[in-house]
Every structure is written in C-alpha cells, then in structure tokens.
Amino acid sequence: MRHRLASKKAVVLLSGGLDSATTLFLAKEKKYDVTCLIFDYGQKHRREIISAKLIAKKAKCDFKLIKLKMPAIASSLLDKKIKIPEAHFSGRIPSTYVPARNLIFLSIAASFAESIGVDSIFIGANAIDFSGYPDCRAQFFTSLNKTIQVGTRAGVEGKGIKILTPLIKKSKKQIVKLGLKLGVPFELTWSCYKGAKIPCGICESCVLRQKGFIENYLIDPALSS
Amino acid sequence: MRHRLASKKAVVLLSGGLDSATTLFLAKEKKYDVTCLIFDYGQKHRREIISAKLIAKKAKCDFKLIKLKMPAIASSLLDKKIKIPEAHFSGRIPSTYVPARNLIFLSIAASFAESIGVDSIFIGANAIDFSGYPDCRAQFFTSLNKTIQVGTRAGVEGKGIKILTPLIKKSKKQIVKLGLKLGVPFELTWSCYKGAKIPCGICESCVLRQKGFIENYLIDPALSS
Numbered sequence: 101m102r103h104r105l106a107s108k109k110a111v112v113l114l115s116g117g118l119d120s121a122t123t124l125f126l127a128k129e130k131k132y133d134v135t136c137l138i139f140d141y142g143q144k145h146r147r148e149i150i151s152a153k154l155i156a157k158k159a160k161c162d163f164k165l166i167k168l169k170m171p172a173i174a175s176s177l178l179d180k181k182i183k184i185p186e187a188h189f190s191g192r193i194p195s196t197y198v199p200a201r202n203l204i205f206l207s208i209a210a211s212f213a214e215s216i217g218v219d220s221i222f223i224g225a226n227a228i229d230f231s232g233y234p235d236c237r238a239q240f241f242t243s244l245n246k247t248i249q250v251g252t253r254a255g256v257e258g259k260g261i262k263i264l265t266p267l268i269k270k271s272k273k274q275i276v277k278l279g280l281k282l283g284v285p286f287e288l289t290w291s292c293y294k295g296a297k298i299p300c301g302i303c304e305s306c307v308l309r310q311k312g313f314i315e316n317y318l319i320d321p322a323l324s325s
Numbered sequence: 326m327r328h329r330l331a332s333k334k335a336v337v338l339l340s341g342g343l344d345s346a347t348t349l350f351l352a353k354e355k356k357y358d359v360t361c362l363i364f365d366y367g368q369k370h371r372r373e374i375i376s377a378k379l380i381a382k383k384a385k386c387d388f389k390l391i392k393l394k395m396p397a398i399a400s401s402l403l404d405k406k407i408k409i410p411e412a413h414f415s416g417r418i419p420s421t422y423v424p425a426r427n428l429i430f431l432s433i434a435a436s437f438a439e440s441i442g443v444d445s446i447f448i449g450a451n452a453i454d455f456s457g458y459p460d461c462r463a464q465f466f467t468s469l470n471k472t473i474q475v476g477t478r479a480g481v482e483g484k485g486i487k488i489l490t491p492l493i494k495k496s497k498k499q500i501v502k503l504g505l506k507l508g509v510p511f512e513l514t515w516s517c518y519k520g521a522k523i524p525c526g527i528c529e530s531c532v533l534r535q536k537g538f539i540e541n542y543l544i545d546p547a548l549s550s
Binding site for chain 1: 362389391392393394395396397398399400417418422423424425426427428429432433434435436437439440441459460462464465468469471472473475476477478479480481482
C-alpha cells in the first residue's frame, strides 16, 4: 500500500510564494512524486524564481523552468511603465492582474502532465484573502478541468488530468498554519510584487502575506532572515 | 453602419494550412480588423510558418509570431525520433497529436486579445474530415469559452472574449469551396506534416487536404506551383 501511494505523480505550479510552497509540501505529504513547474514570464518580481528553485530543492523535487514571453504586457506586474499599486482591496480587479495567466500556466502544465503520464496538477490558488483575480476562483478551475477533460487524449482515452486546488477555501491565516505544520521553509518564500531586495510591505501581495503571519501571532521569517 | 462594422477587431490563429487561411479570409470578409497569431512551437513542418506569414501579408493583416518551447515533445509532430505516420483514420488519436496544443494556443490568444481589447478569436478547427484530435471538437471550444468567461477580467467585468469556429461542421470539400469563393491563395498554404520541399502526399494532413480538392474536381494549386 505504501509503495502504491509512493508512486503517485503530480505536477506542482511553484511561484515561490507561500501559497505554492505550502501546496508543494502538502503534495509531498500526500506522497506524490512531484515535478515543479516554475514560470519565468517577465514578472517584475523575478526574485521569486530564485525562491522557487530553493524551495523545490528543499522539498527534494525536480523542477522545470518554463521561459515564457507573454504575448502582451497589459499588467503592472509586467510593464515597467505602470507602477505596482498599494494594496486597496476595492473589489475591483487590480492592475497587477495578468490576462489569462493561470489559464496559460495550467495549459502548459496540462500539456506537460499529459506528455509524461501524470494525472494530477496542483496549484496554490485561494479565493478568501486574495486580490479578486478571476483565475484564482473555484469556478475557473471547475470549468478548466472540464475543458481539459474534453480537450486532451488523457481525458478522452484515459482517466484524465485533474487540477487540484487544496487551498482554494483557506484564509491566509489557515495557509500559514498549515504550512507551519508541514514544515514549509517560509524564510525562503517570496511574495512582494516589487521584487526589490526587501519586501515593500505595502503591495497587495505583501499585505495579504503579513495578514497570514500576524493572525497567527508570528513574525514573517522572511523579514528577519 | 459600414464604419461600425469596419471597427470590429479579431485575433485569428494562423498556422499556414488551408483551414486557418480560409478562416482568416472569412474574418476579413466579415469586416474584422485582424491580427494573426502564428506559432513557432518546434513543429517539424516549420515550413508552414513561412506560408502563414505570406498569407497574412496577402490578406493585408498584421501578424505576431509567438515562439513557444513546448514543455515536452510527446508527439511525432515534434519529436525527431518518432516518424510521422501515414494516414490511417483508425478512430484512434494518431501520434501527431500534440498534448493540449489548442488549449495552449488559445490561452495565449485569450491573453493577447484581453490585453489589446479584442473580443473575438477565430480558429479554423473542424471536426468532420479530421484526425480525431480532441481539441478540434465543438465540445472543447464550448467548454473553453466558458472557462475564459469565468477566468478573465474581460469575462467578469466586460463583455467577454469569444472563440469562434466557423469551420467546425464543414467538410474539407466545403472548406475548399468556401476558400475559393473568398479568394484564399491556396497556392501559398502548407499542410504536410513532414515539412520537406514538396508535400509527402501520404500523411493524414496531406490526405485530408487532397480530399478537399479532389471532391471539388480540382488539382491542389500548391502541387502545381
């Protein structure tokens, strides 16, 4: 039984932030043999790629770096002419939104998974303490799973490929708590959109991250390391 | 009215084959202002990219060449170690199937369309005289349209982005007939998977193409040019 569990294979999308790192360690705890996909897509915070590689190594996982030239850069996360905004949580989708990013990443992940015979793809998306990105919500993943089912050989002739979102309903507080339990090296993770030497503390990603630590009465280890 | 029609914008996926060329000329006839997306994804028949560029120029359209390194090459269309098979139409998906190809292409097209404010994406997929690729069937596009609706800002806050498949129910005979009516420069199109100097005539793509011309009592102009 143990051997069968150990032979499960998964692809994990790893950005280098705390959500994806927690997801990776969760997949490892569930005995998946994991290959991480790390995307270099022109993000200002390329600093996260270094974190992602370190986290993959810490988890003793293979990783594959995918270099991707986004077809257009209509996002403050990509375009140097647009400033990363301060957190506002106005209910409107902020300028850091990257058009169809998770759709592109997961399409590539599905292609990779199908090619190497893997049927599970993990992504650390969550839609409680988040920026309102439409491609982080449950209804997006439900629909994409159906699309992959009807649009791939694995779905039509085999048992299919499934995108798994174990954090989707978790708050940042719960994610940090889970990560602590799983031994996630939070000191290696990177969340700040600005990607300078130290986190800015005021972008939406920084604010959400701090919420997770503060609500657990903790100091973010990335700030003290 | 004419002016309003002229301001409609679309993205057309242009491979350089007869289906995508016919789709491009159909979009032009419908007065769309078109940007073509041409993908260089490691296909053996890179020859088609030259055709695609010539066709875009002939149609007086802008084009954008997207270079894409596929995450794995589990396809005879990409892997030099696997031979392109002869046409067999066995009902099984042939080795020329590229895992999640249309999903990747259309995800990138959706990102591009959303970034530049375009709401229509044309693809020349058809599922009558075809190789049984799951991502060429109507149910795939229906599902992907829903996924794009729930997964993009355009879908959530705007009027959305729609993938249009005007050839989906057409036979090759009908596509060639339509292309002739629209003035498609068939002599510039390229279909053969092998991508040598002249079409092999025996791969599935060649055989389907010839079916289209023969059923219209025509000689393929690409053979005589």
